[in-house]
Amino acid sequence: MPPQPFRLPQGGRIDRSRSLAFTFNGRRYDGHPGDTLASALLANGVALVARSFKYHRPRGVMSAGAEEACAFVQLGEGARSDPNCRATQIELFDGLTAASLNCWPNVQLDFGVVSDRLHRLLPAGFYYKTFMWPRRGWLTYEKLIRRAAGLGRAPSEPDPDRYEKRFAHADLLIAGGGPAGLAAALAAGRTGARVILADENGEFGGQLLWRDAEIDGEPALRWVERSLAELSSLPEVRLLPRSTVAGYYDHNFLTVLERVTDHLSPFAAPTATPRQRLWKVRARQVVLATGAIERPLVFINNDLPGIMLAGAAQAYIRRHAVRPGGRAVIFTNNDSAYETVAALSEAGVAITAVIDARAGDTAAAEACLRRGIEVLRGHAVIDASGGHALREVTVAPLDGSATALAGAASTLRCDLLCVSGGWSPTVHLFSQSGGKLAFDAASGCFIPGESRQAERSAGAARGSFDLAACLAEGHAAGLAAARAAGFAGPDSPPPQAPAQAMSPIRPLWEVPSPHQGRRDRKFVDLQNDVTAADIALAAREGYRSVEHTKRYTTAGMGVDQGKTGNLNTLAILAGETQGAIPAVGTTTFRPPYTPVTIGALAGRGVGDFYDPVRKTPMSPWHEARGAVFEPVGKWRRPLYYPGPGEGMEAAVRRECLAVRNAVGLCDASTLGKIDIKGRDAVTLLDRVYTNSWGSLAIGRCRYGLMLKDDGMVFDDGVTTRLGERHYLMTTTSGHAEAVFGWLEEWLQCEWLGLDVYLTSVTTHWATAMLAGPRAREVLAAAGTDIDTSRAGSPYMTVREGHVAGIPARLFRVSFTGELSFEINVPARYGLALWETLMAAGAAFGIEPIGTEALHVLRAEKGYIVVGHDTDGTVTPYDLGMGWIVDQKKPDFIGKRGLRRSDLVRTGRRQLVGLLTDDPAQIIPEGSQIVRSGASLAATPVPMLGHVTSSYWSPALQRSIAMALIEGGQDRQGEAVEAVLPDRTLRAVIGTSRFYDPEGVRLHG
Amino acid sequence: MLLIPCPWCGPREEGEFAPGGEGHIRRPEPQAASDQDWAEYLYYRTNPKGLHFERWVHAAGCRRWFNVARDTVTHEIRAVYKMSENRPEGL
């Protein structure tokens, strides 16, 4: 075969001087700049492009745009491979590779075809009917079905491309750069308004790129060129080609996916440029000039390669200079397909006949007849046949109702059938905006009705299919939008085109069959292989709602979202249920209009940018020391510091023993810190904590517990009085933001009169926690002017001075039960302080301590960690911390909540200690606790509670655990069992103060 | 994606704000409140279809709480007003 045998010798918007080599299914072909993959395949005579999703039927190119329901390909290879791409929208580039979807071993010979022969076994809803029994079977069936169905293959390698997001504000965003969109942009742009004009194609012009039309007395494409030149000269107008307005959200927020380099070879694309850019546009006004989508006609075997929308055939001829067939039949129910007849004639395609469902005379048919082209009026194509490609069609006369045939059938030979069932306005964005659709009975389609946002539809998107109307409406909409956005600039005359007289459409939703009672394959959804019979079956089975029918039959649920098939589907459903089309209504249009890559949605937010990491000033030291980190909120904290050849267990034991026997140093900079000032600071503390704060002297610290107003524990921490009206509150590391927000909310919403000022100072300070019996000696060695003696710095006090020459606040608090100092220095000194303390501590056996050791040490003391030992359903009384609740205070947050009936009942889960009978056994955290000797056979087994904290205690040389257990405080000494997957562990309930219960050691 | 007119900062993207649920929920006098009163304060919300009075905080902006009257069907924001102000009349 000669190269590109179906390429026309002249015309079209392709550059014949350059050839682009590409590979499809492993074979090399050539195309030209200006081609899409679809047009290049057609030019090379490749009719069979893919296999269908369910029945693996052969499929070709059926459209020339975003509505494509058949020609899906896997584009590219390796990490850049993209599944489910529409061949009709892939701009050809040199080196492009693509492959068919849904076929094995290849598109010519596909074993999945067996499912086509078995189609009677795969009716609508077959997933629900067949594979849900036995229930476990679905897990197996699903894998098999998914492999057979094939949705393309997602690459497993990381995406090598870069994506970005951009925000934009516009007075007017115009979706669609056809005649209406261009006219709108000119009218609005001339007033000085800031306009963004986005079009999904590489070239602006819409249907003008392939229709034979005149505007302002010259060829339409000249007008397009002049318009683009003028728009480019307007400083406030931005033209976005290859940009799909994908989503229309609330308050005129729209997303636009710009495919910046997809039309270039990945190797030729400039490296500094992102592959795609997601625009997030807030527009004062929106004009929807999104055009219309042609509908297929529903007859037997209407999915064969070679059957194409009439408008698409015209586009391939006039825009891409491709002859889509050698001998054509045209099947239509409206006037628009007659333009295709003219285009086919120009391209030298033999025309067997035009089959027009309309019985009466039309001007368009008359014109054809005058040119010697046969027109069969009141006829329909009822069947098509051929193997991998169309060979002939069967035609027959329709009766007056179009629900039955009125005469004998005959066959016509052809390799191309151009179909037009009328046009459906592309109302997707309008519908996403919340606008209500109205049914236009004359055109047989849904058009925009009542608007909900500041938008206007214009042209074909509004159901105005005549070019003159498109231009007039586009101009009017653009001008009105500019005026509404506050631009009084000059009006200009709208572009003009000769008006066309159109004969009315004859609605034909389903072509009658020549026989009764057979399940014919008349496809309504070509991507998901849904037939008219499937819709009828769903209706017979009782489906009435279009939303339910969609899900049951999967009509409209493919990658194409039913752009071509949805109206046919719901019209057939309306017929089957004796309802009217407007009453059946449409399914919900949801963003995006066409698929958006995850890469574009993620933008730069991948890898290190996915979630910012907070680091303390001491982080470089931890990293150099080889610490193993754990996430705590957005912080990364050292979990433990392994020694050479040391695992976690050994490291944690070593760190714990260092604190108990010598000294340890822990980076506690992540503790939340809130500076509180003002006349009413103490009132705030009294209201947000359960205990009283009026008696706290300057320089003293106090532990506090915070509740929500339901009485449940929310946070805890130590607050210190720094001055007369000045406090420093600390919060748990993970809860700092939540507590700060909580205080703000109460001050702003409930206690508006309080004179309190809050400042988040968490990162102003670096905190080194020095803990262990030798902590004082380390401080002395590091050098301090603060009296750190028992008398000079008693437990729960703060002193200000210097440590290692650095200005410091020295808090004598303890989370480990040992003598402990929390040294706060301005953050920029944090690393210097840490290094000095580590050096000074070397002589005393100092070890850096991670969070795991810290947790073990606090658990040995029975100290809770909020969020670990509590879960939002735990009160202070449940924790055995009734001592911290001052019921004499008139009110505090949670006080009334604590009196609720469920919170005062007996038998609530209470925090207790658990010691296993076998000291070597550690109960896994989260384990359920049951009565000792409870039968595990009789389900459900009554649960007494669960384990909240559990560790190996190096100091006690045994396991320890804390648990929330029903009535636990009255069960001291009672044996229970912890349930593990394969066994139970016996344990005895006791106190959770495992180590130094008298608290002697923390005074040092 | 709402465009929320912060009373202090002007119109800003929804992402800068955090919702705080229904507004004008009165915290009952704790001593006098029955369990039912307290439950209604904690948990009961009107959840209307249509006009909803709610409060938002400009979390990534001025960190101010304020009231918003928003239509839950159309998402139209009919009014914004400060915490100290009463529900506007005639919406």
Ligand SMILES: [Zn+2]
């Ligand atoms: Zn603000």
